[in-house]
Amino acid sequence: MSATDAFASPNLAEVDRQMNFCNACRYCEGLCAVFPAMELRRVFTPGELDYLSNLCHNCGACFYDCQYAPPHEIAINVPVAMAELREESYARYAWPRALAPVFARNGVWLTVGAALFVALFIGGFMAWKDPQVLFGVHVGEGAFYKIMPHYGMVGLFGAAFLYAIVASVMSLVTFWRAAGPIEGLSAISVARAMHDAATLRYLDGGGMGCMHESERPSDRRRLYHHFTFYGFLLCFAATGAGTLYHYAGVEAPYPYWHPVVILGVLGGIGLIVGPLGLLATRRERDPAITSANADGSARDMGTAFIIMLVATSATGLLLLVLRATPLMGITLALHLGVVFALFVSLPYSKFVHGIYRFAALVRHAHEQRVAHGAPAAAPAPAAERRAA
Amino acid sequence: MKRPTAPPGALKVDVLVAGGGNAAMCAAITAARNGASVLVVEKAPKAWRGGNTRHTRNMRVAHDEGNGILTGPYPFEEFWDDLQRVTKGNTNEELATLTLERSKELWDFLWAQGVRFQPSLGGTLSLGRTNAFFLGGGRSMLNALYRTAEDLGIDIRYDTELIDIDVEDGFFTGATIRDGDGTHRVEARGFVAASGGFEADLDWLADAWGPPAKNFLVRGTPYNTGSVLRLLIDKGFDQIGDPQQCHCVAIDGRAPKFDGGIVTRLDCVPFGIVLNAEGERFYDEGEDFWPKRYAIWGRLVAAQPDQVGHVLIDSKSINLFMPSVYPPERADTLEELCQKIGIDPTKVAETVATFNAACRGSHFDHTVHDDCHTEGLTPPKTHWARPIDTPPFYAYSLRPGITFTYLGIRVDREGHMLFADGAVSPNMFAAGEIMAGNILGEGYLAGIGMTIGSVFGRIAGQGVSTYVRN
Incomplete structure (x- = not known):
């Protein structure tokens, strides 16, 4: 049933239109999670369409495999339709709602935020401390805290991080509810979703590989996403370990061999290689499957987030190199400003894709279990098998 | 060489x-x-x-x-x-x-x-x-x-x-x-x-x-x-x-002229009656399950005036088959529906009344060959025959679609x-x-x-x- 008029946005109406065609064809069923999820429904509520759009990894395989892709008059282009709805959905579930417009000009807001907080940290250090302290050489345990006291860092960043968590959770709850209630969510479904997220199982075209440049499969997006994701986790682990060491009485800066530094350096490298690689794959991407939003302009939240991640890791590694020089103070301000901006912008940046996608994977694992009495169908391993 | x-x-x-x-x-x-x-x-x-x-x-x-x-x-x-x-x-x-x-x-x-x-x-x-x-x-x-x-x-x-x-x-x-x-x-x-x-x-x-x-x-x-x-x-x-031979099936009449492929299939025929452009039935819609009959319906529709068939369904049956990608015409009265699809309302009213009066059987079940059939009607509908009487009414169009020669x-x-x-x-x-x-x-x-x-x-x-x- 066409319900174009019933949808609040053209992006919802377009995904609804395309899903109605896809549901009558189903050739792409084995490619990813979106199509099996679609098949459980005949009509789609706006919340369910948002769910499907966040289940899509923008892999591209279904476009090249589609007999109805443009220039066909039916014009099915699931990667683009899903990408545009997905980005719209981020604003729809933003908390507080008043900050939803941040998504529309994400690049501008993230840049302004980063610049503002860097300036505030430099200005703050200048105002609080004698410039001689700021530009002095500090080495040994507690050197960073001569610039900014530890309790100040913990208080400020703890508050920012807490805010990011609260805003993200509030958004997640709204997103989850919009797709409808589910009953009897089991730990198995959550574990399945964690596995699928950790392995990027659906960024694989069902075993054939996914596409971004042409109909030739490429695993580069998957590889660089792994660098980014695990780099992020390692940096997070470094921060956590650093906190534990601090309260155990060992203060930063740590020597190069220290676990905190090793975790941070590895994570930092991941967070440089991964995002830069992703940026390259965005440039190489076939214009036919590129959303109009991914144009490098202010509305291009993917590029904005990638640059924030690179800035975070680059300033962190710079701090490691310059920590025994007079530039340490200013580099610290630079790093802390960027990290602070990253933290407060998390709920209003491309970062939210991780939250919504994971939630979508959980829902998918759950509903496939309910529908088929088993985990989501596993086309990839099965496709590896050969005839005797 | x-x-x-x-x-x-x-x-x-x-x-x-x-x-x-x-x-x-x-x-x-x-x-x-x-x-x-x-x-x-x-x-x-x-x-x-x-x-x-x-x-x-x-x-x-x-x-x-x-x-x-x-x-x-x-x-x-x-x-x-x-x-x-x-x-x-x-x-x-x-x-x-x-x-x-x-x-x-x-x-x-x-x-x-x-x-x-x-x-x-x-x-x-x-x-x-x-x-x-x-x-x-x-x-x-x-x-x-x-x-x-x-x-x-x-x-x-x-x-x-x-x-x-x-x-x-x-x-x-x-x-x-x-x-x-x-x-x-x-x-x-x-x-x-x-x-x-x-x-x-x-x-x-x-x-x-x-x-x-x-x-x-x-x-x-x-x-x-x-x-x-x-x-x-x-x-x-x-x-x-x-x-002279080609593989010809009945598909949604609103499909593109070329390259419509799989999505143009329409599964509603056994659930209603099919009229030609003159408002008359021309074949047993309930002869067998649709997957066994869609290939002969291509030829049947091809033999009708303007090569078109109109499937009439009432609200009892609208959710019993896979929805088509093109939405049906819909109206609260048969007369209004006929005006929308451009066939003579008087003739259709007569055809539907005759069909409704001929319906027998009470155990409708679309998953088996049920006992709902017509009596004394030519052509008959041998299964899944239920009166078309519950508004809103829906109409789909059928055309012959060629697969290969x-x-x-x-x-x-x-x-x-x-x-x-x-x-x-x-x-x-x-x-x-x-x-x-x-x-x-x-x-x-x-x-x-x-x-x-x-x-x-x-x-x-x-x-x-x-x-x-x-």
Whole structure:
């Protein structure tokens, strides 16, 4: 049933239109999670369409495999339709709602935020401390805290991080509810979703590989996403370990061999290689499957987030190199400003894709279990098998 | 064999393949792997390459045991019985045996070319044992074949049409092709025709069907105009298969003229009544389950005025079948509905009243052959007959949709094309829909078109490359 008029946005109406065609064809069923999820429904509520759009990894395989892709008059282009709805959905579930417009000009807001907080940290250090302290050489345990006291860092960043968590959770709850209630969510479904997220199982075209440049499969997006994701986790682990060491009485800066530094350096490298690689794959991407939003302009939240991640890791590694020089103070301000901006912008940046996608994977694992009495169908391993 | 000297500007190649679908690419890949240089001329632009393979999703293959995706064995004998049943014995036994035997090799062959498989799609469980489904469908399968062909150095030209071939004493000596820059001469020592049927040429169809053919919808590619088939017939090759025959099904009347493919199917007929443009019923809508009847409804609708049928459904039945991609017309009264679809309300009111009064039976069940039928009505509705009386009312339109044609060129077991006098051309081969009529004289078996295409594509590729190397 066409319900174009019933949808609040053209992006919802377009995904609804395309899903109605896809549901009558189903050739792409084995490619990813979106199509099996679609098949459980005949009509789609706006919340369910948002769910499907966040289940899509923008892999591209279904476009090249589609007999109805443009220039066909039916014009099915699931990667683009899903990408545009997905980005719209981020604003729809933003908390507080008043900050939803941040998504529309994400690049501008993230840049302004980063610049503002860097300036505030430099200005703050200048105002609080004698410039001689700021530009002095500090080495040994507690050197960073001569610039900014530890309790100040913990208080400020703890508050920012807490805010990011609260805003993200509030958004997640709204997103989850919009797709409808589910009953009897089991730990198995959550574990399945964690596995699928950790392995990027659906960024694989069902075993054939996914596409971004042409109909030739490429695993580069998957590889660089792994660098980014695990780099992020390692940096997070470094921060956590650093906190534990601090309260155990060992203060930063740590020597190069220290676990905190090793975790941070590895994570930092991941967070440089991964995002830069992703940026390259965005440039190489076939214009036919590129959303109009991914144009490098202010509305291009993917590029904005990638640059924030690179800035975070680059300033962190710079701090490691310059920590025994007079530039340490200013580099610290630079790093802390960027990290602070990253933290407060998390709920209003491309970062939210991780939250919504994971939630979508959980829902998918759950509903496939309910529908088929088993985990989501596993086309990839099965496709590896050969005839005797 | 002495190579003729090519005129300036001519393309020189060992093997010329006309067409760009499954059969053409299997032939080109096999020939290239056997050491031949190959030129593929595909009439369609790149975005539309591959003919009707674009719209396929599986291939029927014989196998002695399941393999995790194919759910169980499908032995040669069972495949043979299925083929005999649908063709009513109208098949060349030697070629059919060869096709079915060699279908066992196709899974591994296609896998080696990069094609991947998946379990049967939702709603097609009945084919899960017999048919290998392509991961991502026919276009994904084609993409894999084209990638392999490119990697093998095969010269693939899109927007390029074969317009003439030179045949001397039964030997192929060269061809003329046309692209955006004009016509070009091709010097090749072997030729494979794998360019499909003529189902997209409505004028040709009109020769067989008369003017109503102009109103047919073509479910597949608009590029299957049969120009190479016509060329070969004109050169004296032996045609096989009934030119009057085509595989014609009833599909949604609002489907695109070409290339509508799978999504244009409409499953509502058994749940309502079907009227022609004059507001009259013309066939038993409840004779059997729709998958067993949609093929005859193509011909039934083709025989009606303006080649159109209108399915009337009331709100009791609207949610009992897979929704179509095109929404039905809807109205609170039959009169208003008739105005929307442009048929005479008075006549329809009379037809519906007569039908409603004839309905008998009370145990409606669309999953079995139930007892709801008409009495004293011509034509009857033998199952699922319930009065059309509960508004809102809905209307869908039906039109004949052509899938493929049966007319082709006679071949031998090496894939050589035969002349009308029985002589064999040593270096001209055929594969795919253009010769499928040798095996599929009538009827249809899901996925067998692809089987014939791959088996004979490989045979033709092997034959032509062996010829050019000697």
